[in-house]
Amino acid sequence: MSASLAQSLKARAGRLWTRRTQLQALTLTSLLLVVLFRTFSAWQLLEAKSFDVLSTIHPPGISSDGPVIVAIDEPSLAEINTQWPWPRSLHAKLVRQLRAAGAKAIGIDIIFAEPSNTADDEAFAAAMQQDVVLAGDETLIRTPQADQLVRATPLPQFGDAGASTGIASVSLGGDGVFRRLPEYIDGFAASLFQISQGQRPDVPADALIQSFGPARAYPTVSYYQALDPEKRLPKDIFKDRVVLVGLSLQNAPEIHQGGGDTFATPFTMHTGKLTAGVELQATIYENLVRRLYILEGGTAVAIVTIVLAAMLAALVVWRSTGWLTVIAGFCSVLFFGVMSYMSIRYGHLFVSPLGPTVAFTSVAIGQATFDYSDERRRKKLIIRAFSQYLSPDLVRRLADDPAQLKLGGERRTLSILFSDVRGFTTIAETMKDDPEQLTLLINQLLTPLSDVVMNMGGTIDKYMGDCIMAFWNAPLDDPNHALHAVEAAIAMQAALAALNADLAAQALAERTNAPVLRMGIGINTGECVVGNMGSDRRFDYSCLGDSVNLASRLEGASKNYGVALLLGAETARQVSSVYRVLELDRIVVKGRTAASPIFTVAADATDEGADEHQRFLLAKYAGLLAPDDAAFETLPVLIPSLAAYYDLVRCDLPTVERHRDNLAVEAPPESIKSVL
Secondary structure, eight states, rough: OHHHHHHHHHHHHHHHHHHHHHHHHHHHHHHHHHHHHSSSSHHHHHHHHHHHHHTTTSSOOOTTTOOOEEEEEHHHHHHHOOOSSHHHHHHHHHHHHHHTTTTEEEEOOOOOOOOOHHHHHHHHHHHHHHHHHEEEEEEEEESSOOHHHHHHHOHHHHHTTEEEEEOOOOOTTTSOOBBOOOOTBBBHHHHHHHHHSSSOOOTTTOOOOOOOSSOOOEEEHHHHTSSHHHHOOOOSSSOOOOOEEEEEOOOBBBTTOTTTEEEEEETTHHOBOEEEEEHHHHHHHHHHHHTTBBEEEHHHHHHHHHHHHHHHHHTTTOOOOSHHHHHHHHHHHHHHHHHHHHHHHHHHOOSSSSSHHHHHHHHHHHHHHHHHHHHHHHHHHHHHHTTTTTHHHHHHHHHHHHGOOEEEEEEEEEEEEEEEEETTHHHHHHTOOOHHHHHHHHHHHHHHHHHHHTTTTOOEEETTTEEEEESSSSSSTTTTTHHHHHHHHHHHHHHHHHHHHHHHHHHHHHOOOOOEEEEEEEEEEEEEEEEEESSSSSSEEEEHHHHHHHHHHHHGGGGGGGSSSSHHHHHHHHHHTOEEEEEEEEEEOTTHHHHHHEOOOOOOOOOHHHHHHHHHHHHHTTTOTTTTHHHHHHHHHOOOGGHHHHHHHHHOOEEEEEEEGGGGOOOOHHHHHHHO
């Protein structure tokens, strides 16, 4: 195994160990917090609300032979037209009518704890038999001295006549919602169960109620109709049914209105309506008969589900977090809710989804937070490490996608720039005894030139002493890469002129001699391979190809033509609509066999000067130029920026006289036509 591979595996193992430690600590912390929160009343209230939501999703229907409610409602109050409380003789008549109609048990959710008219009490007692349950009440009175439990029960004469007493009191949750079975052995609904079923019900402690619907969900008839069922009600409506009598208004009061003997149920969160107490007793009775009450999972079950949820979250985020984590988290939370609903509906067991949901999300979000912090830290490291070498756009791209920091490349058309300071070796030799001053000069030179490149969107490939290599159109797309490269070259020349002025002013102040810096630049456009290149341990973002070599040769050749900037043919073609570009020569650079036309930017060339330069170039290619040619006198005037170029061409000519016949009609070479 190579040393680099071993080091990579070691680093990966270290990252996995760190992440594993994070997850273990995060999971344990989440478990402890969730278990602690379960003891808070606010948490218990949220669990109760989750039960309300789940238990009211597609609830079981009311059985066809379930209880019937005789409602003391608005129509009855209007029809009977007697001040409440009604005479007990009227209730006695109702009991006899219900019994005659076949009711197997009658529950009257009215407390008859105080005597009334003697005749009415006797009439009511005469109607009592063992099929009647009268409501009682139990109230806990708290005082600074002691807590006192007070029961209000019907008059003894009614019980002596055969009626049973059932405690109709219900216990409400901390939010005032009725959702639990009363624990009274002699409860109102339990007493009805015993009469109708012939046995005492098994009432589990602290069981949850399964609600069947909002207010008025049970079959309900008005009190006045039940006084004469043969004429006012369908036949056999009460036959073999349990009948409950009590206050039940047709217009159920809303929560903010309140009302006597009305309560909030799980369905209240959907309707905003309160439910009459007599309907609660019917619901309790149905739960006992059909055994639909719901047991609550204990602490052990809750902790197991919380632990499993936290472990599932750790598994989901084991390697990374991202959009898939969000999707997995949403699916997991939905799964907890579905499983809790299925448990209620088919297992009659409530295991709150709140604990598993909080445990899962806390682990997932916690690890996502760690990952986000790590990513931010990695981005900062990348930006800090590479901002000194690459363009800001490239640094941001690498920070957003560190996976690009790997070996590999792609084919792209680039514009490559090489710049070099003329005679810098001589300058460096004169400063050999002062390396600090040489370093300062290099920094003073490269800083403004680099700023120009990056401001023009270029990527600095490398520094080679006083030389800069840069390119455009990678890593980010730049449709005008050739134009931006040429603009950068022109701006670099201006920056160099400003630096020379500063150096001269500084030298004057210090009474020393300042070096005059001159620079040559070569730019070529063509297809290259660009990407991260090097070794497994060290690599650079760079480009390779014949176009890169030609750009380098153009920079070196610029001093032979007396110009600061040489362009390749494709670069010249792409910028010709913006700049005046003129061909200077066709050369064969080292490593290539074909001649390559070279161009420069002549911003001061007029149309007349460009035409004259074209004729001059045709004569040069035809070998018809002579040192005394008139063009050597006129062209430097027409195009002053190329004066040094024309002098160099003149010096290279032999002294033999040449003639320029018929040059005006000759077609320019293909390299010239492609630009002009």
